[in-house]
Amino acid sequence: CEKVAVTVALGDGIGPEITRATLDILAAAGARIAPEYIDIGEKLYLSGHSSGIAPDAWESLRRNKVFLKGPVTTPAGDGYKSLNVTIRKTLGLYANVRPCVSYAPFVATLHPKLDIVIVRENEEDLYAGIEHRQSDEVFQCLKLISRPGCEKIVRYAFDYARSHGRKKVTCMVKDNIMKMTDGLFYKVFQEIAVEYPDIATERYIIDIGAARLATQPQRFDVIVTPNLYGDILSDIAAEMTGSVGLAPSANIGEQIAMFEAIHGSAPDIAGQGVANPSGLLLAAVMMLVHIGQAEVAARVHNAWLATLEEGIHTADLQGEQSQQVVSTAGFAEAVIARL
Amino acid sequence: CEKVAVTVALGDGIGPEITRATLDILAAAGARIAPEYIDIGEKLYLSGHSSGIAPDAWESLRRNKVFLKGPVTTPAGDGYKSLNVTIRKTLGLYANVRPCVSYAPFVATLHPKLDIVIVRENEEDLYAGIEHRQSDEVFQCLKLISRPGCEKIVRYAFDYARSHGRKKVTCMVKDNIMKMTDGLFYKVFQEIAVEYPDIATERYIIDIGAARLATQPQRFDVIVTPNLYGDILSDIAAEMTGSVGLAPSANIGEQIAMFEAIHGSAPDIAGQGVANPSGLLLAAVMMLVHIGQAEVAARVHNAWLATLEEGIHTADLQGEQSQQVVSTAGFAEAVIARL
Ligand SMILES: CC(C)[C@H](C(=O)O)[C@@H](O)C(=O)O
Ligand SMILES: CC(C)[C@H](C(=O)O)[C@@H](O)C(=O)O
Numbered sequence: 001c002e003k004v005a006v007t008v009a010l011g012d013g014i015g016p017e018i019t020r021a022t023l024d025i026l027a028a029a030g031a032r033i034a035p036e037y038i039d040i041g042e043k044l045y046l047s048g049h050s051s052g053i054a055p056d057a058w059e060s061l062r063r064n065k066v067f068l069k070g071p072v073t074t075p076a077g078d079g080y081k082s083l084n085v086t087i088r089k090t091l092g093l094y095a096n097v098r099p100c101v102s103y104a105p106f107v108a109t110l111h112p113k114l115d116i117v118i119v120r121e122n123e124e125d126l127y128a129g130i131e132h133r134q135s136d137e138v139f140q141c142l143k144l145i146s147r148p149g150c151e152k153i154v155r156y157a158f159d160y161a162r163s164h165g166r167k168k169v170t171c172m173v174k175d176n177i178m179k180m181t182d183g184l185f186y187k188v189f190q191e192i193a194v195e196y197p198d199i200a201t202e203r204y205i206i207d208i209g210a211a212r213l214a215t216q217p218q219r220f221d222v223i224v225t226p227n228l229y230g231d232i233l234s235d236i237a238a239e240m241t242g243s244v245g246l247a248p249s250a251n252i253g254e255q256i257a258m259f260e261a262i263h264g265s266a267p268d269i270a271g272q273g274v275a276n277p278s279g280l281l282l283a284a285v286m287m288l289v290h291i292g293q294a295e296v297a298a299r300v301h302n303a304w305l306a307t308l309e310e311g312i313h314t315a316d317l318q319g320e321q322s323q324q325v326v327s328t329a330g331f332a333e334a335v336i337a338r339l
Numbered sequence: 340c341e342k343v344a345v346t347v348a349l350g351d352g353i354g355p356e357i358t359r360a361t362l363d364i365l366a367a368a369g370a371r372i373a374p375e376y377i378d379i380g381e382k383l384y385l386s387g388h389s390s391g392i393a394p395d396a397w398e399s400l401r402r403n404k405v406f407l408k409g410p411v412t413t414p415a416g417d418g419y420k421s422l423n424v425t426i427r428k429t430l431g432l433y434a435n436v437r438p439c440v441s442y443a444p445f446v447a448t449l450h451p452k453l454d455i456v457i458v459r460e461n462e463e464d465l466y467a468g469i470e471h472r473q474s475d476e477v478f479q480c481l482k483l484i485s486r487p488g489c490e491k492i493v494r495y496a497f498d499y500a501r502s503h504g505r506k507k508v509t510c511m512v513k514d515n516i517m518k519m520t521d522g523l524f525y526k527v528f529q530e531i532a533v534e535y536p537d538i539a540t541e542r543y544i545i546d547i548g549a550a551r552l553a554t555q556p557q558r559f560d561v562i563v564t565p566n567l568y569g570d571i572l573s574d575i576a577a578e579m580t581g582s583v584g585l586a587p588s589a590n591i592g593e594q595i596a597m598f599e600a601i602h603g604s605a606p607d608i609a610g611q612g613v614a615n616p617s618g619l620l621l622a623a624v625m626m627l628v629h630i631g632q633a634e635v636a637a638r639v640h641n642a643w644l645a646t647l648e649e650g651i652h653t654a655d656l657q658g659e660q661s662q663q664v665v666s667t668a669g670f671a672e673a674v675i676a677r678l
Contacts, residue, residue: 078518085516110449110554126482131519137486139519143465147476174567177424179417180470180478207570208603211578214553215449228513231546232571239550264547 003034004291007060011070012041013265014275014328019070021277021332022284028336029300031288036060041072041265045080052083061091067258068287070280071265085129088122093251093258094149095156096120096230097286100237100247105320106308107242113218114241117166119157120230121185122251124149127227145181145226150188156252157224158196168200168221169193172209172229185226213237238262245276245316248283250290257290259283273327276314278304281335303338307331342373343630346399350409351380352604353614353667358409360616360671361623367675368639370627375399380411380604384419391422400430406597407626409619410604424468427461432590432597433488434495435459435569436625439576439586444659445647446581452557453580456505458496459569460524461590463488466566484520484565489527495591496563497535507539507560508532511548511568524565552576577601584615584655587622589629596629598622612666615653617643620674642677646670 008023010016023035038057045052052072061067067087074082087093097119104112130142154171161169171189173182186203193201204212206229213220214236225233238247244263251258261279269275281304288297307313311323312334326334347362349355362374377396384391391411400406408426413419426432436458443451469481493510500508510528512521525542532540543551545568552559553575564572577586583602590597600618608614620643627636646652650662651673665673 074515078522082516126513127516129516131517133519139484139523141482141484141517141520143480143482145478145480174465174570176413177421177466177468178470178480180472181480183417184478207574208578208583210549210571211574211583214575215578231513232549235546235550236553236575239547239554244547244550 001032003032004066005036005064006033006287006291007038007064007067008035009038009040009067009069009072011265012073013071013267013270015041015070015072015265017271017273017328018261018275018277018280019068021328022068022281024332025281025300025335026284026288029296029303029339031293031296031300033291035068036064040083042075045075050079051081051086053086058090061256065256066287066291067256068280068284069258069260071261071263073265073267081129085127087258088251089129091253091256091258092123093253093256094121094123094152095252096122097160097250097252098230098234098238098247098262100234100241102241103246103305103308106311107246107313108318108320109240109242111217111240114237116217116220116237117160117164117222118230118234118237119153119160119222119224120234121149121153121225121227123227125227143178143181145184147184147188150185151192154189154192154224157222158192158199161199161222162196166199166221168202170202170204170209170220170223172204172206172223172225172233174206176205182226189224210236214240234262242318243276243316246278246282248279248286250283250286257287259287259290273329274315275328276316277328277331299339300335303335306338307334340371342371343405344375344403345372345626345630346377346403346406347374348377348379348396348406348408348411350604351412352410352606352609354380354409354411354604356610356612356667357600357614357616357619358407360667361407361620363671364620364639364642364674365623365627368635368642368678370632370635370639372630374407375403379422381414384414389418390420390425392425397429400595404595405626405630406595407619407623408597408599410600410602412604412606420468424466426597427590428468430592430595430597431462432592432595433460433462433491434591435461436499436589436591437569437573437577437586437601439573439580441580442585442644442647445650446585446652447657447659448579448581450556450579453576455556455559455576456499456503456561457569457573457576458492458499458561458563459573460488460492460564460566462566464566482517482520484523486523486527489524490531493528493531493563496561497531497538500538500561501535505538505560507541509541509543509548509559509562511543511545511562511564511572513545515544521565528563549575553579573601581657582615582655585617585621587618587625589622589625596626598626598629612668613654614667615655616667616670638678639674642674645677646673
């Protein structure tokens with residue numbers, strides 16, 4: 001069986017630890033992938049690449065079309081743009097798919113029935129990166145919403161719901177205030193919804209929608225929403241499952257797909273071997289499905305679940321069972337032992 | 340004792356019911372206020388006042404400088420602008436102060452220790468209302484952040500913390516992406532914080548900040564944040580106390596102050612006499628303190644609390660005690676009986 005070339009970046013902070021743990025598990029599970037490493041992030045930023053990435057890395061990404069990415073640190077200061085955003089926009093990764101699932105009682109949570117997928121628009125909105133100084137005292141940032149952008153993400157959400165046996169897609173916008181931009185998003189949602197009579201639909205204004213998500217997440221299934229709201233909602237939902245450290249994400253484009261944890265590089269705990277590799281590991285599971293290795297994906301996912309079910313986890317999580325707190329590497333070993 | 344003239348709008352939907360219940364309680368408590376009624380909202384929008392308010396209402400507001408406002412409905416359609424936003428901006432109500440408090444076990448909540456105040460910037464951000472069509476397919480909305488705007492709201496938050504015995508002010512922004520606009524907000528926060536060495540400070544990126552709020556609200560005290568984030572965070576926090584229907588707000592300007600519930604006009608349950616007047620009643624309590632009638636305010640607040648503590652509440656709430664579900668008017672009577 002031939003191996004699939006996958007571009008891999010270890011990233012900054014806890015990135016190298018969790019990426020190595022993830023790759024060890026994938027290798028032991030028999031994933032047919034050939035990692036091609038690229039350097040991105042801090043090192044690049046500070047060596048003159050103001051975008052945090054070098055030309056050969058772009059070539060690798062465009063050649064392999066599949067990217068497993070560790071978290072990166074953007075240095076403070078106006079000169080440095082977020083590499084996450086640069087990659088998403090440059091490669092046209094328009095859909096950011098973020099499943100959030102509770103694993104109670106193995107991971108402690110107030111919301112044991114949480115099982116949702118946030119489909120976040122990933123290129124537009126305030127993330128378009130158009131910000132400027134109007135005068136000494138006034139600054140502006142442009143929120144940009146286009147019809148093609150809305151159509152792509154809304155259609156993706158409905159197709160995802162259908163192909164994953166999900167029953168409802170909820171649209172969250174603030175179209176009572178932003179009648180043109182968020183209004184367009186909701187209008188397109190309504191237009192496309194009629195093509196999916198098998199999927200229920202619903203709309204929330206983002207304020208009360210976020211509030212309902214924070215109190216009754218079991219009411220939601222798939223949520224489709226503009227970029228910034230999706231950023232906020234996905235951290236909320238992930239943290240409610242027990243930790244933001246559990247949630248994976250797939251950044252999907254027409255050609256290229258990138259898989260990463262939704263959490264950041266956590267420099268405060270970097271190098272201590274205590275970080276939770278679960279977010280990136282579950283992202284790798286999504287990647288394996290994406291490249292047609294669904295069986296390996298299931299094997300990894302089940303072993304990961306079995307590990308948690310036996311009360312073995314990293315220090316960030318709390319379980320309701322008798323527990324065994326292990327290091328990043330110890331957790332990887334435990335998963336491997338259960339493959 | 341002379342009465343203070345207060346402009347009052349009954350509003351739309353459940354507005355008239357909850358405003359009458361509130362005024363009945365204030366009257367029974369001996370509040371020294373003289374309501375001056377204005378018409379705003381649906382009726383005005385549909386009778387040719389595209390802003391939902393007529394010139395004589397503005398005169399009343401400018402004359403009395405204190406406004407108790409029922410919720411209003413903005414008709415759907417591009418032609419109608421939110422009256423809430425118009426009033427806040429026209430009258431310069433720069434601070435939107437939203438206390439959110441849990442009343443467990445009298446109101447059921449997963450978060451019994453929640454006791455925070457969200458100080459939301461109330462005039463700028465995407466709410467500046469500058470939205471336009473760039474082409475047939477592309478729309479833009481301007482996010483506007485000014486130094487004077489940031490200074491006013493941040494100073495208000497610190498002054499509020501100090502005068503209310505609060506210990507910490509948390510700033511929530513997305514300045515890793517919006518380095519100029521949100522960056523300015525946080526820069527001003529840091530500058531002003533040094534003048535308040537007695538108050539602890541903290542910063543969260545809005546995504547993980549909202550997530551922490553949704554899972555560990557007891558970690559927060561006062562939160563200061565730009566307009567849109569404040570809109571979302573305050574609905575989250577209020578709903579987590581048991582219902583968005585419990586939370587009041589004070590919209591504070593240099594000259595004029597407006598007091599309202601944070602919830603909307605709930606047309607689906609309007610006219611049934613089941614709405615919860617608590618949000619508006621607690622806003623009226625804030626108003627009484629504002630006009631120097633703190634004793635009456637305390638009397639009303641205590642009677643309201645005693646009512647809940649005896650398990651008497653409207654249908655929207657759940658308590659953990661033996662309960663008696665009453666109508667809007669029944670709830671007002673119960674509060675009055677406990678004054
Ligand atoms: C790191 C940051 C740019 C990023 C975002 O805001 O999208 C992160 O919060 C995420 O959700 O992936
Ligand atoms: C009704 C709406 C314009 C308003 C807002 O977005 O500010 C409301 O949600 C609020 O929080 O007061």
